[in-house]
Amino acid sequence: MEQRSIAFIGAGNMARSIIAGLIASGYDAKKITATAPSETRLAPLQHDFGINTDSDNLRAAQQADVVVLAVKPQLMADVCLPLQAVDFSNKLVISIAAGINSARLATMLDSQLHLVRVMPNTPALIGKGMSGLYADSTLAPQDHQFASDLLQAVGEICWVKQEADINGIIAAAGSAPAYFFLFMEAIQQQAMAQGFDEQTARLLVQQTALGAAAMVQANPETDLATLRQQVTSKGGTTAEAINTFNHHHLTEIVAKAMQAAVARAQEMEQLF
Ligand SMILES: NC(=O)C1=CN([C@@H]2O[C@H](COP(=O)(O)OP(=O)(O)OC[C@H]3O[C@@H](n4cnc5c(N)ncnc54)[C@H](OP(=O)(O)O)[C@@H]3O)[C@@H](O)[C@H]2O)C=CC1
Numbered sequence: 001m002e003q004r005s006i007a008f009i010g011a012g013n014m015a016r017s018i019i020a021g022l023i024a025s026g027y028d029a030k031k032i033t034a035t036a037p038s039e040t041r042l043a044p045l046q047h048d049f050g051i052n053t054d055s056d057n058l059r060a061a062q063q064a065d066v067v068v069l070a071v072k073p074q075l076m077a078d079v080c081l082p083l084q085a086v087d088f089s090n091k092l093v094i095s096i097a098a099g100i101n102s103a104r105l106a107t108m109l110d111s112q113l114h115l116v117r118v119m120p121n122t123p124a125l126i127g128k129g130m131s132g133l134y135a136d137s138t139l140a141p142q143d144h145q146f147a148s149d150l151l152q153a154v155g156e157i158c159w160v161k162q163e164a165d166i167n168g169i170i171a172a173a174g175s176a177p178a179y180f181f182l183f184m185e186a187i188q189q190q191a192m193a194q195g196f197d198e199q200t201a202r203l204l205v206q207q208t209a210l211g212a213a214a215m216v217q218a219n220p221e222t223d224l225a226t227l228r229q230q231v232t233s234k235g236g237t238t239a240e241a242i243n244t245f246n247h248h249h250l251t252e253i254v255a256k257a258m259q260a261a262v263a264r265a266q267e268m269e270q271l272f
């Protein structure tokens with residue numbers, strides 16, 4: 001992919017995940033700078049990946065071709081204010097923040113932007129990310145391509161046609177690793193309650209989750225319900241477990257949780 005200079009403004013969990021994935025995919029570490037107010041986050045990034053770090057957001061943004069906004073939504077307005085001094089006319093801006101829309105970002109940076117909104121997730125850290133991307137029709141094809149390449153370096157991507165769909169990506173992918181972790185935590189806890197030590201319980205859940213996800217990926221023509229049915233022997237143990245999930249309305253619980261994630265993103269659009 002094209003090796004543009006990239007400044008990550010914010011060096012937390014998500015920036016680290018993308019940077020790790022980029023370096024693993026062969027991106028030139030010297031072309032990447034990450035910023036944060038303290039060395040706590042920066043030093044490990046420099047040590048682990050050999051990238052540049054800087055505590056000066058303005059300097060990093062001014063020197064970059066691509067500015068990735070990777071701070072918490074609550075801080076975005078404060079972080080953007082000094083960046084209004086940057087000439088963004090030849091820069092691509094990528095925002096990974098949940099709940100801050102394009103119009104708001106343009107106001108925060110007081111510029112017309114070449115902007116892509118991206119909703120990634122933390123498995124980008126190991127090259128298994130899932131990112132949704134949105135840009136309006138004014139984005140240049142080469143910027144569109146760069147954003148695609150950048151996120152494809154750390155996983156799968158899908159472009160959405162309407163900006164509001166980014167909130168759906170948050171619910172289905174951005175936040176969703178946490179749902180799977182929660183489910184795995186619950187299985188691990190119950191396996192421990194049934195007598196397994198912590199390590200064995202973790203092995204049982206992680207290998208099963210990995211196997212199930214790999215089966216989904218290996219069988220793209222088989223729908224998820226069929227894969228479930230193949231485990232569920234009539235009158236057997238799985239049927240009892242699934243009946244219990246259904247009795248307690250697992251599908252409705254998941255729907256409500258995803259709707260809550262979207263509602264929070266919409267609320268954040270008003271707050272920040
Ligand atoms: N975590 C996730 O799974 C996902 C997160 N996102 C989005 O990514 C963004 C970042 O989230 P996440 O990485 O989890 O958050 P973190 O809190 O882990 O990281 C935020 C980073 O911003 C830094 N920071 C704070 N103040 C400033 C400042 N003034 N200038 C520059 N950097 C600053 C923090 O530094 P310090 O630690 O030193 O304060 C930290 O490095 C959010 O907008 C979130 O919505 C999107 C998809 C998934």
Ligand SMILES: O=C(O)[C@@H]1CCC=N1
Nearest residue numbers: 097098170174175176
């Ligand atoms: O929880 C959050 O707000 C961010 C966005 C998606 C994942 N983490």
